Amino acid sequence: MxxxxxxxxxxxxxxxxxxxxxxxxxxxxxxxxxxxxxxxxxxxxxxxxxxxxxxxxxxxxxxxxxxxxxxxxxxxxxxxxxxxxxxxxxxxxxxxxxxxxxxxxxxxxxxxxxxxxxxxxxxxxxxxxxxxxxxxxxxxxxxxxxxxxxxxxxxxxxxxxxxxxxxxxxxxxxxxxxxxxxxxxxxxxxxxxxxxxxxxxxxxxxxxxxxxxxxxxxALGVQIGVKIRVSSDIPQVITSKFTKDCEISFLNEKELLVTGNKDCSKNIMKYLISQGVDVERVEEEKITLEDIYLSIIREDEEQ
Ligand SMILES: Nc1ncnc2c1ncn2[C@@H]1O[C@H](COP(=O)(O)OP(=O)(O)OP(=O)(O)O)[C@@H](O)[C@H]1O
Ligand SMILES: [Mg+2]
Structure with missing residues (x-):
């Protein structure tokens, strides 16, 4: 057209x-x-x-x-x-x-x-x-x-x-x-x-x-943050288990913040379930157009 x-x-x-x-x-x-x-x-x-x-x-x-x-x-x-x-x-x-x-x-x-x-x-x-x-x-x-x-x-x-x-x-x-x-x-x-x-x-x-x-x-390889809340204690080894493409941080004993591609949170949840940990809630951080815009424009200005 x-x-x-x-x-x-x-x-x-x-x-x-x-x-x-x-x-x-x-x-x-x-x-x-x-x-x-x-x-x-x-x-x-x-x-x-x-x-x-x-x-x-x-x-x-x-x-x-x-x-x-x-x-x-x-x-x-x-x-x-x-x-x-x-x-x-x-x-x-x-x-x-x-x-x-x-x-x-x-x-x-x-x-x-x-x-x-x-x-x-x-x-x-x-x-x-x-x-x-x-x-x-x-x-x-x-x-x-x-x-x-x-x-x-x-x-x-x-x-x-x-x-x-x-x-x-x-x-x-x-x-x-x-x-x-x-x-x-x-x-x-x-x-x-x-x-x-x-x-x-x-x-x-x-x-x-x-x-x-x-x-x-x-296209921008935006990292999606996912909050995972469980009902029992999370095995500490988890942080060393998924180091390659996923970043895991503890928000508290029962809550993790996972950043990385979509598979990260999926694999981590699978692992938690296999370890007998109950997943209570999963919340995806919303990425807005403003976030995308600012990340491109700021990066450009820093160059
Ligand atoms: N009539 C004109 N003569 C000379 N330069 C111009 C003219 N109109 C726009 N420009 C220049 O061309 C560039 C693009 O301007 P343009 O108005 O297309 O930007 P814009 O993306 O619409 O910006 P804004 O978000 O401020 O509306 C700017 O550097 C502007 O100074
Ligand atoms: Mg204009």
């Missing part, structure tokens, strides 16, 4: 914002693009939308170079970007009417979104008088108005209050089993983890890792 091949971008001032990006997005995928400030996320979104030209490389949407897309094909793409795009001296309603006419959107679709994003009270407000969050809600409504099949969103939850942010997360999750393709950039890693089927981490214009949470953990 979307294909980027060897995309690089060097701005006129010499800043190399993207270096050889290869990425493809299939129908139904919700891709989260994350990375530090200045990593190149917005640049990439703008290039995918044809708002910026890459220095080299090709971008295809629906199998076509983006400058070759027909009007109808362009209509199937939606976007949310910070910045321009509205008539500041017109009201919320007038702006939405403009877009609705352009896209042939029925009135009830428009009203449904206005209600959903609590813009009813602000329908008559001039866009230039909106708060940052209200403006963001207006952008959201515009993005989804014409029910696009491909949606690019640069920081969709920025400026939203906690309730609106939660609405946004729920709204995006409602697309999880549809054919709509998304590319979403965000610094809200908790949200990205809940919403996205694939995560792409970029740093200094290059893709560092890409995959779902399980793949990311595996």
């Amino acid at each position: 979307i294909q980027l091949q060897n995309v690089s971008k060097t701005y006129k001032n010499g800043v190399k914002a993207l270096n050889n990006i290869n990425l493809s997005i299939k129908p139904g995928e919700i891709v989260g693009l994350i990375g530090p400030n200045g990593a190149g996320k917005t640049t990439l979104v703008k290039i995918m939308l044809g708002l910026l030209n890459p220095t080299s490389g090709t971008i295809k949407i629906f199998g076509k170079q983006i400058d070759k897309l027909s009007k109808n094909e362009k209509r199937r793409v939606g976007f949310l970007l910070d910045g321009p795009g509205f008539y500041d001296d017109l009201t919320v309603e007038e702006n939405l009417n403009f877009w609705s006419e352009l896209y042939n959107v029925p009135n009830d679709r428009k009203s449904e979104l206005i209600n959903q994003w609590q813009l009813n009270e602000n329908k008559k407000s001039l866009v230039k008088e909106l708060s940052a969050g209200m403006r963001q809600k207006l952008s959201i409504v515009r993005t989804f108005l014409h029910e696009p099949e491909i949606i690019f969103m640069d920081e969709p939850t920025s400026n939203l209050d906690p309730l609106a942010r939660k609405n946004m997360v729920e709204f995006l999750k409602s697309f999880q089993d549809t054919e709509t393709a998304f590319l979403i950039t965000s610094h809200d890693l908790f949200d990205v983890e809940r919403i996205c089927s694939r995560i792409v981490l970029i740093r200094r214009g290059e893709i560092v890792v890409s995959g779902n949470m399980e793949e990311l953990k595996r």
Whole structure:
């Protein structure tokens, strides 16, 4: 649906914002693009939308170079970007009417979104008088108005209050089993983890890792910590028995913390049971996207 091949971008001032990006997005995928400030996320979104030209490389949407897309094909793409795009001296309603006419959107679709994003009270407000969050809600409504099949969103939850942010997360999750393709950039890693089927981490214009949470953990060799609680004393020899790939530490006489790959905890439990020790509780430490992100970025900064 979307294909980027060897995309690089060097701005006129010499800043190399993207270096050889290869990425493809299939129908139904919700891709989260994350990375530090200045990593190149917005640049990439703008290039995918044809708002910026890459220095080299090709971008295809629906199998076509983006400058070759027909009007109808362009209509199937939606976007949310910070910045321009509205008539500041017109009201919320007038702006939405403009877009609705352009896209042939029925009135009830428009009203449904206005209600959903609590813009009813602000329908008559001039866009230039909106708060940052209200403006963001207006952008959201515009993005989804014409029910696009491909949606690019640069920081969709920025400026939203906690309730609106939660609405946004729920709204995006409602697309999880549809054919709509998304590319979403965000610094809200908790949200990205809940919403996205694939995560792409970029740093200094290059893709560092890409995959779902399980793949990311595996690629990074993330060590999983498992707490094992037993009902009788643990044989002390256990710490010397599994030294190779597993690290075992005693939290107290009845609790162990095991770090290593998935097999570690499995083998240790088997051993305990074979020694007649009752395993009471097993708790896996949860590794979040934030943990993964921080471990990559910190490691990089230390170099
Ligand atoms: N119009 C421009 N002219 C020159 N350099 C630019 C321009 N826009 C962005 N850059 C530079 O390109 C690099 C990537 O910027 P970009 O805005 O794509 O990052 P980002 O990942 O979106 O960051 P953030 O998380 O802060 O939004 C940065 O070094 C930035 O300074
Ligand atoms: Mg940005």
